[in-house]
Amino acid sequence: MTITNSRICFILMILTAFYACQKEKVGYNFIPSGNYVNADQNNGSYIDKSKDVEKSFIDLNTLSIALSNANININIGLLKMPDSLIYSQIPLQINSLNYEWAVYFDMDNSSSLTKGDISISIKKFKMNDSSIIVNNILTGTQKNIWLYDGTYFESISNLDKYISLNGNNICFSIPRSLDTSLLLINNKTNFYFQTTFNDGTHLYKDYYPDRK
Numbered sequence: 001m002t003i004t005n006s007r008i009c010f011i012l013m014i015l016t017a018f019y020a021c022q023k024e025k026v027g028y029n030f031i032p033s034g035n036y037v038n039a040d041q042n043n044g045s046y047i048d049k050s051k052d053v054e055k056s057f058i059d060l061n062t063l064s065i066a067l068s069n070a071n072i073n074i075n076i077g078l079l080k081m082p083d084s085l086i087y088s089q090i091p092l093q094i095n096s097l098n099y100e101w102a103v104y105f106d107m108d109n110s111s112s113l114t115k116g117d118i119s120i121s122i123k124k125f126k127m128n129d130s131s132i133i134v135n136n137i138l139t140g141t142q143k144n145i146w147l148y149d150g151t152y153f154e155s156i157s158n159l160d161k162y163i164s165l166n167g168n169n170i171c172f173s174i175p176r177s178l179d180t181s182l183l184l185i186n187n188k189t190n191f192y193f194q195t196t197f198n199d200g201t202h203l204y205k206d207y208y209p210d211r212k
């Protein structure tokens, strides 16, 4: 795939208009294209093939989603999470998606991306970075809940406090009280996992379940 296919059109709203609002108003247009999983299979635990993508730090491996009345716990286990990653490679265009580790929830179980669907993710966009950056996955990235409004994904909550690393696992433990959309997720809500790495020259992706 080329950079053209993966180019993210990134919209920065007028920040001052939203300072009174606690939520971040940043959106991007992007059509996720995985196949959804029946959420209530395997008791919420899933294993993706290893080495089905060239880059171990986005190679999905052991995955889980555990729901309680109070919390949504998501584990994204990768084949290998290094201590640090390189961000904002020079060939990558400004406002492009650089990295993503995400779960997309099909809130209406339509098997397609529709208004009201949400995503929970760690992402890195190349902003006005004039040189490469070396950071670990927690300090070099943004962590958000994103709501699809029919055209764009919009960031509706910050997850900085609810993500930790454990070996090769990214662990989300998110209180449902953080956003009303989280109250709607149950063990029938279909979803898929998606990771992305774009260095400006190549686009790498892994999915669970695999794309058909």
Ligand SMILES: [Ca+2]
Pocket (backbone or CB within 6 Å): 048, 049, 050, 051, 052, 053, 059, 060, 061, 206
């Ligand atoms: Ca994999």
Ligand SMILES: [Ca+2]
Pocket (backbone or CB within 6 Å): 106, 107, 108, 109, 110, 111, 112, 113, 114, 115, 117
């Ligand atoms: Ca949907």
